[in-house]
Amino acid sequence: MTTPTIYRDLLLEHARHPKNSGRIDNPDLQAFAQNPLCGDELELTLALSGEVIQDCKTQVRGCSICQASASMMSELILAKTLKEARQTSHIFTESLRKATSEIPETVESLRPLIDLKTHRSRIKCMKLAWDALEDCAAQHQT
Amino acid sequence: MQNHPLTSKVREDFPILKREINGYPLAFLDNAATTQKPQCVIDALVRFYENYNCNVSRGVYTLAEEATGIYEEGRKTVAKFIGAESCGNIIFTRGTTESINLVASAWSQPNLKAGDRIIVTEMEHHSNLVPWQLAAQSSGVELIFCPITPEGRLDLEVLEELLTDSVKLLAVTAVSNVLGTANPIAKIVEKVHERDVPVLVDAAQAVARMPIDVSEWDCDFLAFSGHKVYGPTGIGVLYAKNERLDEMRPYQGGGGMIRQVGQQSSTWADVPQKFEAGTPPVAEVFGLMSALEYISNVGMLEIKKHEQDLMTHTLEKLQEFTDLELYGPADSTDRSGVLSFNLREVHPHDVAQVLDENGIAVRAGHHCTQILHERLGIAASVRMSFGLYNEVPEIDRLFSALEQVRKFFILP
Numbered sequence: 001m002t003t004p005t006i007y008r009d010l011l012l013e014h015a016r017h018p019k020n021s022g023r024i025d026n027p028d029l030q031a032f033a034q035n036p037l038c039g040d041e042l043e044l045t046l047a048l049s050g051e052v053i054q055d056c057k058t059q060v061r062g063c064s065i066c067q068a069s070a071s072m073m074s075e076l077i078l079a080k081t082l083k084e085a086r087q088t089s090h091i092f093t094e095s096l097r098k099a100t101s102e103i104p105e106t107v108e109s110l111r112p113l114i115d116l117k118t119h120r121s122r123i124k125c126m127k128l129a130w131d132a133l134e135d136c137a138a139q140h141q142t
Numbered sequence: 143m144q145n146h147p148l149t150s151k152v153r154e155d156f157p158i159l160k161r162e163i164n165g166y167p168l169a170f171l172d173n174a175a176t177t178q179k180p181q182c183v184i185d186a187l188v189r190f191y192e193n194y195n196c197n198v199s200r201g202v203y204t205l206a207e208e209a210t211g212i213y214e215e216g217r218k219t220v221a222k223f224i225g226a227e228s229c230g231n232i233i234f235t236r237g238t239t240e241s242i243n244l245v246a247s248a249w250s251q252p253n254l255k256a257g258d259r260i261i262v263t264e265m266e267h268h269s270n271l272v273p274w275q276l277a278a279q280s281s282g283v284e285l286i287f288c289p290i291t292p293e294g295r296l297d298l299e300v301l302e303e304l305l306t307d308s309v310k311l312l313a314v315t316a317v318s319n320v321l322g323t324a325n326p327i328a329k330i331v332e333k334v335h336e337r338d339v340p341v342l343v344d345a346a347q348a349v350a351r352m353p354i355d356v357s358e359w360d361c362d363f364l365a366f367s368g369h370k371v372y373g374p375t376g377i378g379v380l381y382a383k384n385e386r387l388d389e390m391r392p393y394q395g396g397g398g399m400i401r402q403v404g405q406q407s408s409t410w411a412d413v414p415q416k417f418e419a420g421t422p423p424v425a426e427v428f429g430l431m432s433a434l435e436y437i438s439n440v441g442m443l444e445i446k447k448h449e450q451d452l453m454t455h456t457l458e459k460l461q462e463f464t465d466l467e468l469y470g471p472a473d474s475t476d477r478s479g480v481l482s483f484n485l486r487e488v489h490p491h492d493v494a495q496v497l498d499e500n501g502i503a504v505r506a507g508h509h510c511t512q513i514l515h516e517r518l519g520i521a522a523s524v525r526m527s528f529g530l531y532n533e534v535p536e537i538d539r540l541f542s543a544l545e546q547v548r549k550f551f552i553l554p
Contacts, residue, residue, distance in 0.1 A: 040521060061521055062491075063490070064489060064491075064551070065491070066491075122495070
């Protein structure tokens with residue numbers, strides 16, 4: 001059997017055993033994101049301690065890439081301030097947009113996802129959790 | 143199963159089928175989304191621009207007359223293809239979506255009032271639902287839904303119950319773009335006409351899969367797209383009966399649709415030009431003519447039989463996959479060449495991605511039918527849909543790729 005080239009072991013591990021899966025009761029911030037193309041849905045809940053993300057959970061109804069991205073994001077933003085999390089999100093988004101294969105150190109752990117950027121149809125799957133994060137950050141600002 | 147003789151005859155006509163995708167020959171099984179184009183259609187587009195390109199119904203010079211001749215000949219070809227009484231019943235649009243929007247605007251607005259009802263069905267594509275929502279919202283009309291049975295057919299008993307005096311239109315698809323169900327249109331129209339209710343048929347999926355005869359179906363409106371019947375994109379057809387055309391006001395304003403323009407108001411050109419504002423898609427009509435001539439030569443009954451054979455084979459293969467959930471009728475009667483499924487525990491996107499790695503193009507998502515997917519209790523599904531060039535080995539390749547999907551994604 002040939003292993004499909006776009007799936008890395010790490011991605012699959014995150015998809016099968018997602019980190020920080022579920023939802024926080026009485027979260028400080030909460031956002032929903034939807035992919036209108038396929039109907040996938042995601043809920044992100046955050047608990048803050050001051051500006052710092054103390055807890056982060058995602059509830060996903062989506063494909064393996066969407067699930068893995070949410071799982072990897074949760075690991076990356078935990079213990080960061082919302083501002084830092086948002087910066088990370090922007091760097092990740094930029095990396096998906098740029099043609100180069102260079103990946104900034106901040107988002108090195110997201111390499112398995114960023115490597116898939118040539119599959120343009122899957123970018124929305126990757127970005128669903130991050131869209132929800134942007135939404136949370138925007139709510140916090142206002 | 144022996145390969146159908148049709149396949150070997152036609153595959154050579156489609157240049158794109160020579161492509162390799164990810165190292166495998168392309169198996170294009172997304173024909174419900176769009177169909178590939180035979181060489182004659184591609185050539186027709188080039189031939190038009192090389193020899194006849196000109197605006198229509200405007201110039202008096204030779205080229206303009208030739209282009210106008212081609213455009214109007216296109217109307218005749220379409221009328222003949224769907225059994226319409228006259229080419230005056232054929233309006234060219236950009237596609238099925240615009241055809242339905244045209245009716246939802248030009249017919250609904252002058253004919254529907256607050257309190258009236260439109261029946262749509264749970265299996266409609268968004269293009270035969272959202273235009274009616276827009277029309278309903280602006281005029282206080284209510285949309286009601288004919289349900290589907292558990293095996294994915296329209297519940298005709300409920301449909302009869304829904305047909306009250308306030309119902310002014312039924313909008314129904316001839317073939318579901320997800321379930322593959324081929325609805326008994328002639329029977330439905332007969333029942334609905336007993337209550338003097340007009341029927342619009344969305345023939346987007348049916349047009350390339352079965353012979354269509356609007357005089358036999360007796361529908362009031364019929365819509366389809368060129369690109370789903372082996373023709374170019376950007377061209378669609380709306381058929382309307384004479385009495386319905388008389389009830390319609392113009393759709394868009396502009397050149398070509400007027401008789402006389404004054405400062406404050408204008409009068410309209412004759413039907414069907416009254417509904418075709420602006421420069422029409424002339425090259426696309428030329429391409430569509432070529433496509434319709436091509437499939438007529440192959441034979442619509444032949445194509446129907448071919449796709450039914452592929453479906454029978456697919457349904458047999460499905461028996462081997464106990465973890466595969468099929469949506470729509472489980473036998474090939476009342477089924478056209480579209481089939482949707484889910485592999486338990488695996489997201490449709492993941493299935494489609496692995497199939498693509500094997501050169502197999504299928505669709506994953508809700509296929510513009512969120513109401514239907516909600517009814518089925520799922521967010522998305524994988525859809526394979528046949529064209530006249532598909533062959534049994536392509537379907538077998540799909541099933542062996544599904545084995546890979548299963549091994550890869552499903553935990554032991």
